[in-house]
Amino acid sequence: VESLTLPKFTRKYEKYRGGGMPGAVDVDLGLDDSALDTEFSIGGTELLLFKQMGKATVDGIQLRFTGSIQRDDTGEVQAVELVVRGRHKEVDSG
Structure with missing residues (x-):
């Protein structure tokens, strides 16, 4: 592996304003949609990666x-x- 980009852990929030609240608060909805994405690059071509693309x-x-x-x-x-x-x-x- 020539390079590896680790996941950037970010939380997903949604604004909530209930009746009688003077302002909105952030409601924690867990991790962001792309918070677990990892990228890596290798030298050359690895046929196993193409075979793994078919995993269901x-x-x-x-x-x-x-x-x-x-x-x-x-x-x-x-x-x-x-x-x-x-x-x-x-x-x-x-």
Whole structure:
């Protein structure tokens, strides 16, 4: 994997103003529609990605990404693991 864009967790709110309320309040509706989107790019063409596009279930594919992050101030390195389940929305081979 050449690059990985982690999900940006954002909440979805809807304004609510009940009778007698002087102003509206935000009602929390959970995560935003695109809050769990993850993007990655690889070098070359991977035929398995095209085969996985045919999966019918919403959790048909499990991907595991591993790597590490390093602190700028201390140089400490920490292992990071990301496991995602779902389907591919787009495979761009070009």
